Amino acid sequence: MEIRHSVGKREVKNMKSQDLRDHFLVEDLMKDNKIQMVYSHYDRIIIGGAVSDGKELELETSDELKSDYFLERRELGIILISGEGLVTVDGEKYTLEEKECLYVGRGKKSVVFSGRGKNEKAKFYFTSTPAHTEYPVAKMGLSEAESQYMGSAERSNERTINKYIHPDGIKSCQLMMGFTVLKKGSIWNTMPPHLHERRMEAYFYCDLPEDDRIWHFMGEFEETRHMLVANNQAIISPPWSIHSGAGTSNYCFVWAMAGENQSFSDMDAVPLDKLK
Ligand SMILES: O=C[C@H](O)[C@@H](O)CC(=O)C(=O)O
Numbered sequence: 001m002e003i004r005h006s007v008g009k010r011e012v013k014n015m016k017s018q019d020l021r022d023h024f025l026v027e028d029l030m031k032d033n034k035i036q037m038v039y040s041h042y043d044r045i046i047i048g049g050a051v052s053d054g055k056e057l058e059l060e061t062s063d064e065l066k067s068d069y070f071l072e073r074r075e076l077g078i079i080l081i082s083g084e085g086l087v088t089v090d091g092e093k094y095t096l097e098e099k100e101c102l103y104v105g106r107g108k109k110s111v112v113f114s115g116r117g118k119n120e121k122a123k124f125y126f127t128s129t130p131a132h133t134e135y136p137v138a139k140m141g142l143s144e145a146e147s148q149y150m151g152s153a154e155r156s157n158e159r160t161i162n163k164y165i166h167p168d169g170i171k172s173c174q175l176m177m178g179f180t181v182l183k184k185g186s187i188w189n190t191m192p193p194h195l196h197e198r199r200m201e202a203y204f205y206c207d208l209p210e211d212d213r214i215w216h217f218m219g220e221f222e223e224t225r226h227m228l229v230a231n232n233q234a235i236i237s238p239p240w241s242i243h244s245g246a247g248t249s250n251y252c253f254v255w256a257m258a259g260e261n262q263s264f265s266d267m268d269a270v271p272l273d274k275l276k
């Protein structure tokens with residue numbers, strides 16, 4: 001498993017494009033018949049991808065965790081990005097349709113990803129954070145998610161935020177997770193931006209046409225930086241960083257947060273006239 005150490009605001013001020021990408025962009029999470037993971041030292045979140053064409057992929061612990069099994073002291077949130085998914089948790093089978101979510105609490109010994117479709121691969125994105133207690137396995141579909149409509153066509157940021165793992169949805173120790181869908185013709189997410197010093201955040205951009213790109217903005221609000229992001233790439237956003245993007249097309253993204261306060265609305269807005 002790749003480890004990404006945390007870096008501070010001062011270092012980021014001096015980073016060139018490639019340095020920023022090496023620290024904050026994750027390019028290769030989705031590999032056929034493999035589980036790929038990156039461990040970030042921001043709140044010790046692990047972000048990962050699993051792509052199955054029917055083959056069973058077991059989520060195994062790794063040397064870096066020094067645990068007997070992956071979820072010994074962690075919890076896990078999974079969203080099926082595309083295809084028809086099957087996740088088996090300690091022998092119990094859960095089918096997932098596109099953009100459905102499965103939460104697996106601490107203590108579950110076996111998690112196996114596989115696909116149900118004959119032609120299409122099942123593509124899963126997941127995040128995992130340290131957990132102090134056990135919460136039950138829970139599945140949620142799009143119709144049960146709390147959805148929040150935001151933005152306007154005039155500002156090219158019409159979008160719906162769907163919340164799965166949060167205090168009024170699936171319960172967890174610290175993980176929060178959901179996904180945001182931009183309407184056709186809308187390209188901006190999270191602008192004006194916000195900060196939440198109490199939580200880091202990871203974005204996984206998806207449903208973006210292959211030739212399109214997203215300018216993802218990060219950094220302190222008075223020292224913004226950008227990274228060019230392609231489909232199925234993830235961003236690790238430190239707690240002191242803005243996280244916002246503008247694409248050459250509409251797209252979706254899965255967001256996940258780790259830290260302490262779980263109130264979704266606990267955000268400090270940054271007005272546009274403060275950005276530099
Ligand atoms: O803290 C919350 C996260 O940044 C995202 O949920 C924001 C988002 O999905 C959006 O504005 O589109």
Ligand SMILES: [Zn+2]
Pocket residue numbers: 194196201243
């Ligand atoms: Zn945020």
